[in-house]
Amino acid sequence: MSKKDTHQKDAEVNQAAGNGRRDFLRQSTLITALSLSPGVLLKAAEANIDDKFAAYFEKIPLSIEVNGLKHNLSVEPRVTLLDLVREQLALTGTKKGCDHGQCGACTVHVDGQRVLSCLTLAVAQQDKKITTIEGVSNGKNLHPLQEAFIKHDGFQCGYCTPGQVMSGIACIKEGHANTDDDIREYMSGNICRCGAYHNIVKAIAEVNKEGLQP
Incomplete structure (x- = not known):
């Protein structure tokens, strides 16, 4: 070329x-x-937004019982139970951790069963009974598991503690606290970034052993 x-x-x-x-x-x-x-x-x-689509975000009535008190509320269908108790009811003991159902910090009880409130829609709880960490003590008298957490140093920063306690109470009620291995298995959904797992297991095992059922 x-x-x-x-x-x-x-x-x-x-x-x-x-x-x-x-x-x-x-x-x-x-x-x-x-x-x-x-x-x-x-x-x-x-x-040009469709009226039906817009109506989806309108607030609807919701009747629930939280820590023994009945509430008649108005909520958007997309609001989670976590945001409802924290923002509308000012029960901030329930923590927002990952907000993806992976850390357990938001655990509450619905009709006695533990649930991850960050993944639970508030509107699906019509006429149900909700218990948050504020509802497990009797006035100034702490729940036995709360006392056990203090006794065994089951927390450090304390951020995960409400969810740990709520899950631990449920773990005992479910009959899953008879051995340390069972406790570790059925508490595995609750993350403690401070690493207080050993003492958490001890606290739950002691309450279960003494028969102090919630």
Whole structure:
């Protein structure tokens, strides 16, 4: 191939590359322009929202009992039980940890069964009885498991403790606290980032052994 042919080939390659870059820039500019378009487009879209879709987010009545007190509330269908007790009822003992059902910090009891309140819709609890960590003690008298946690140093930072206690009470009631291995297995959904697991097991085992049923 002659030098002339080589230069011509190089020119064609460069031109093709230039066209590719120009096409990319044109497409990028178009995307940017669309993303920065005036809110008129958004307003037009909002005006066409289906009435049924909008109605989904309207508040609906909810009657539940929390720690022995009945509440007639108005909630959005998407609100979780965790957000309901914390934000509407100001029961902040129940903690929001991972908010994905992986740490157990939000554990509460629904009709005596432990549930992860961050994964539980409030509207699904119609006429049910909810117990949070604030509801397990009797006035200033702590629940036996709370006392055992203090006795055995079952907490450090304390953030996971409400969920640990709620889950531990349920673990005893379910009959899953007869051995240390059972306790570890049925408490495995409650994470303690401080690593107080050994003392948590001791606290639950002691309460179960003494027959101090919740």
